[in-house]
Amino acid sequence: MSERYDVVVIGGGVVGAAIARELSRFRLRIALLERQAEVGFGTSKTNSGIIHPGHDTSPATLKGRLVVRGNALYDRLAAELHFGFRRIGQLNVALEPADLEVLQRLKAQGDAKGVPGLELWDRARLRREEPNLSRELWGALHAPSAGVINPYELVFALVESAERNGVALAVDCPVTALAADGDGLAVHTPRGVFRGRFVLNCAGVESDRVAALAGAQTFTITPRKGEEYMLDKRLEGLVRRLVFPVPSPKTKGTLIIPTFDGTIMVGPTAEDVEDRDDVATTARGAAAVFAFVRRLCPSIDPRDAITAFAGLRAVADGNDFVIGPTSVRGFVHVAGIQSPGLTAAPAIAEHVRDLLAAEGLALVAKPDFEPGVRAPARFAHLAPEVQEALAARDPRFARVVCRCELVTEAEIDDAVDHGARTLDGLKFRTRAGMGRCQGGFCTPRAMEILARRLGVPLHAVTKRGGGSWIALPMGAEQEA
């Protein structure tokens, strides 16, 4: 296969997805390539899911400039794409008296950058607003524009919107070579050659390697691992807002995150690692996270952890985003997108759009661009009468697949219709398997539906593609 495109986007994480979707507003031929089985399965899936207000990053940096704009774009994006998003506000708390000065400096920086509603709280106000936090805290800076989202839902919705507006998605499609090709580049993959006038390097933790393939490696990525620990639902309501310490140069610190779904998450750690596959949680990481968050909120206990995961931030040397054209004609970096990359992603997409226009890409708006996608059916959230009407109309709504999260067969089917190809893809789209039994009961049913819909045998169903097989066929006769 060899196809010609105006823009080939390498990387189906939130950055690549946001750019592909932004460019799909125009009369362009666009391809989005993802090396994994589904989009958003890399850094995006393991993100903390915070939409930062932006007061804690210096306007002298690119990330510091894009974050505030990105934050502001989220209301419209959520209205169009129906991913979970709520502005719950953020507190940076002072653990030491000296931190109070830092909070004042952050407020001044944020005010200057146009971060809305920043307010310094004294100890009494902080205790009144968040009574479960440590009584040793000295005060806090409140940023009401901070929000929480389910990051994987954002990526799925961005890609769906992009596909709906003509973007060609290719998964299981790692880039093996990049070569000059006329006035553009040829992107070689196991799924064919994608020829593009512009090729965007949105490859996350792999972006320096992709840059090297193009002969345009101007930076090195050092993955910075973050471990997160999800706490039992029992603790819902422990804090109402995101709780941050004052930031250090390397990290925004270890946080208490009331997620969009209401559960409390604590983390992340920040540890530079060598191995780009190292998403292992560690006993040391757990100890560090809990030791720290107990200073913020003493009643949090490691025994409350119900699950843990780790992700890798794509940190470029220089510690800022690396966005711009390279010495290789048509090859554009959108790399080093570390925190606050998720927040900045919609602004990065606008920035890259303008940059490509400046590079000579003609942007002709499509009159039929459709900004919205349909909200995924969430049976559990519907009113009883609506549930009854749906179940009466479509029997699949009366068949429960995941009992813990009350996910019906109709929703599983819908997720497959929208690109789910793996058990994790189903899980992150529908919540099937995210509940108390962690898939103990629904895995067989989910496997059966996936196998039937994909037209493959049960043993071909995977957790997340690649070598993540779930089960083997019993007996040799089924091998054939």
Added chain:
Amino acid sequence: MLGRMEGDYDVVVVGGGPAGLAAAIGARDAGAARVLVVDREDEAGGILLQCIHAGFGLHYFQEELTGPEYAERFVARALDRDIDVVCSAYVSGAGLDSDGTRRVRVMREGHGIRTARSRAMVLAMGCRERTRGAVHIPGTRPAGVLTAGLAQRFVNVMGLLPGRRVAILGSGDIGLIMARRLTLEGCEVVGVFELMPFSNGLTRNVVQCLRDFGIPLHLSTTVVEIHGRDRVEKITVAPVGADLAPDLARRWQVPCDTLLLSIGLVPENELSQALGVELDVVTQGPRVSSTLETSLPGVFACGNVLHVHDLCDYVTEEALLAGRFAGELAGGVKRPRDNIRVVPGDNVRYCVPHTLAPGREHTVYLRCQRPLRPAAIRVGDLVRRKLGFVTPAEMITFRIKPDVLDRFHGEARRIDLLGEPAGAHLAGAEP
């Protein structure tokens, strides 16, 4: 009748496993004319349907049956009694009306969502397995880490193998049964690793499923890391000290492609909680009276939703009783309320039921906190009886005669499990 759900009921039973089926039969035999069992699976019988090994019914039927055979007998008995059984039906809500009517909202493929009303309700939803999150194993999150029960379903129902080279964390009964099952299917079971210094499964399973097959059981040992990106490649295990903390200096690696978890069971009480039933923080099941009635009048509980049992026969025995009391209540029978609180004492993790009444015989189920051999059970100053040995894996069934409590006046009685001096005569009820 199979598949029928119409009109109002005397008793509605949520869950069609061994507990639910026996409760329905108990209710019917106590005079309830209209009894409904609602089950979420495609066939009634519960987890028994995937337990194709023998060993069920030794106490209840004095016969050795497989799980599906045991289930089949109860389904047949229920249908013979004209009990309504609906499958592929999920109870998505329940409530109590002020006039005492109990309601369950049933989602059922092909029938939409309907509400069934009854005079009494029995909760029999069973339990689920604890997962990786409950034990905090550091490492990656590859495919190939699954509960023993899911592996059992793969092998016995779906015709799939969970892997080729299998390690098992925890020595719960399902893990032990699966060690044998997978060995018979040609998998290599490299070892069972148990955090505690004693097995969490029945002694007979340790003997018949591990020892007879030469599968090593590593006590006081746990998994400290899982390795592998897409699929499990190996695990690191380490011995633990008396404080259960791993001694990493003595850790070693075990190559395997699968890690089964058999680390305990948790009653499935989400529906009970939504109803407002009061739970015991230790059993994680409802607090019940001597008639197995929960804190909500007319709502009963039995089987693994009440507390986790180790033998199905005991579930049946308890559920027949719960059903009987539910049926009697639906028929208007009144009885004096309990007035004796049972307090778990020394080396007693929990007792069920939570209260008793004089004038009736009672069966009290309890578990100890640590093994004792020999042991004795003491109920305040009323009874003291010798037991052979006690271990947390094996539930203790203790019957209290009516006359014992008749002599008692007061509000609470403590139950203790005591060590007997070494060499004491082994007598009394074998647990």
